[in-house]
Amino acid sequence: MIKKLQNPEKYMKLHFLLAGLACLFFQLSFAQPKPQPFKSGDRVVLAGNSITEAGLYGANIWLYYMTHFPDRKIQVLNAGVGGDVAEQIYKRLDGDILAQKPTVLAVTFGMNDSKYFEYNSPNPDVNSFVKTSRDSYLRIEKKLQELKGVKKIIMASSPYDENVQIPNNNAFKGKWKTMEKIIEFQKKSAIDNQWGYVDFFYPMTEINLREQKKNPAYTACGNDRIHPSSAGHLIMAYIFLKSQGLTNSCIADVNVDYNKGKVIHSVNAKSNNIVKTKNGIRFDYLANSLPFPIDTLPRVWMNPEVQSEALKIIPFNQELNNERLVIRGLPAGRYTLKIDQNQIAGFSAEELAAGINLALLKTTPQYQQSLQVLKLSNQRREIEAKFRNYFWVNYNFLQDKNMLFDHSDAARDTIEKHSPENGWLNGKKGDWQAVRSSGKVLQSQMDALVDEIYRINKPKKHTIEITTAASR
Numbered sequence: 001m002i003k004k005l006q007n008p009e010k011y012m013k014l015h016f017l018l019a020g021l022a023c024l025f026f027q028l029s030f031a032q033p034k035p036q037p038f039k040s041g042d043r044v045v046l047a048g049n050s051i052t053e054a055g056l057y058g059a060n061i062w063l064y065y066m067t068h069f070p071d072r073k074i075q076v077l078n079a080g081v082g083g084d085v086a087e088q089i090y091k092r093l094d095g096d097i098l099a100q101k102p103t104v105l106a107v108t109f110g111m112n113d114s115k116y117f118e119y120n121s122p123n124p125d126v127n128s129f130v131k132t133s134r135d136s137y138l139r140i141e142k143k144l145q146e147l148k149g150v151k152k153i154i155m156a157s158s159p160y161d162e163n164v165q166i167p168n169n170n171a172f173k174g175k176w177k178t179m180e181k182i183i184e185f186q187k188k189s190a191i192d193n194q195w196g197y198v199d200f201f202y203p204m205t206e207i208n209l210r211e212q213k214k215n216p217a218y219t220a221c222g223n224d225r226i227h228p229s230s231a232g233h234l235i236m237a238y239i240f241l242k243s244q245g246l247t248n249s250c251i252a253d254v255n256v257d258y259n260k261g262k263v264i265h266s267v268n269a270k271s272n273n274i275v276k277t278k279n280g281i282r283f284d285y286l287a288n289s290l291p292f293p294i295d296t297l298p299r300v301w302m303n304p305e306v307q308s309e310a311l312k313i314i315p316f317n318q319e320l321n322n323e324r325l326v327i328r329g330l331p332a333g334r335y336t337l338k339i340d341q342n343q344i345a346g347f348s349a350e351e352l353a354a355g356i357n358l359a360l361l362k363t364t365p366q367y368q369q370s371l372q373v374l375k376l377s378n379q380r381r382e383i384e385a386k387f388r389n390y391f392w393v394n395y396n397f398l399q400d401k402n403m404l405f406d407h408s409d410a411a412r413d414t415i416e417k418h419s420p421e422n423g424w425l426n427g428k429k430g431d432w433q434a435v436r437s438s439g440k441v442l443q444s445q446m447d448a449l450v451d452e453i454y455r456i457n458k459p460k461k462h463t464i465e466i467t468t469a470a471s472r
Helices: 007-032 056-068 086-100 126-144 174-194 201-212 231-244 307-312 316-320 349-354 365-396 411-419 422-458
Strands: 043-048 073-082 104-109 151-156 196-199 252-257 262-267 269-276 280-287 324-327 333-339 340-348 462-469
Touching: 043 086, 056 073, 056 231, 056 365, 073 086, 073 365, 086 104, 086 126, 086 365, 104 126, 126 174, 151 174, 174 196, 174 201, 196 201, 196 231, 196 280, 201 231, 231 307, 252 269, 252 280, 252 333, 262 269, 307 316, 324 349, 333 349, 340 349, 365 422, 411 422
Parallel strands: 043 073, 043 104, 104 151, 151 196, 252 324
Antiparallel strands: 252 262, 269 280, 280 462, 333 340, 333 462
8 A cells, every 4th residue: 555645745845856956966066176186295274164173074084095095194184163154264364274384275164154043033134144255255265366386175065954854953944045155156266266176065965865755864964953973074074085086996906716726806906825725715915005994983072973874875885995805716605704814704605706895894904903093093183173172262262352372371361261151162271271381292292193193004914815614
């Protein structure tokens, strides 16, 4: 029996919006200039608001480079400040953003520029919101045009999700359309200036609408409709890396023929010393990349979702995290995969002939190696967060007191005086004090962590053995 839709008009609108977005995304993909992959020595600075300040999508992008290009040493640096609009980003350009000496500068804004509670009024002044944002951006644009020797990327904001069904959280209806108008001039600027352009807005909206057809409570934009969860940040990193043309760039792709006792092909890896044994086959294996490790902890405040939830939504492992191993010609039966004599997993001859993705096996020595890279990356990001709070205090409090970058006791006392009435200031003042007193030490700690990451992220040679399950 076919059930009648309770609200057919809603689903028809959703269908047409999805179709329209898909068509628009297809058209825009040919017009927008693509950002180039980062090269060794790049200092990539991400300027934005609280979504950038969280540090997660940037850390994921960098982690991909750390593991996939272990010899390509780059830095991806956070220049996000919570609550920022375009005007505030402009004011921070010299003292914060450009002070980090980028070779690549990526700028995003729009979530806060498009306002919030104003949509509770009958006639929000959308044109004014957009004009204010555009006028401020034109000042940023002029500054960037004068900035020589730095590649520029404009990033369209992740969307505000008006459609997700969240209990006791009413949407600001119309905000998404306002953001769309802001994105129009951002994209035009990127095209006119031939700067790189990354679109989080339409792809994430398309994902939201697609998944909400199955689960109306789904969103990639967080439980406040604004701030993506850990999974949402992985989706953002996936979109960014995809825009750089890095999809289908494998960790390794090795195809071994058991009957011939030889490697048929080996992409991004060295595979040799093939030995056919009584119960299977053994060979040496050295991939040029490491698998991307999936974080198991939620990293966004008040949001329990973890990274792995994104893997149900996007083809991240298929397109960006594929360590493919094919063993053809094995007699039918069950086999055990061993790496360096350690048992990893069991597979049938059919599964091995079709190909397995070693990156999904968390007990491999190469995955365990990548987890160490993730651990150090998280430690570095936690220190960097102190600097982001330091800059928040400077630009959102001390600047109004004519005390920008003032480290005097008078500045400290002013912060203490006002922190009881300002919850944000109260929560960030400890990090302001830490950077004020030990900024150079904290920077040295981050630099040491980066050096250690690029010391331990080099892939190692392993011995892979496939044996019949009975011979384990």
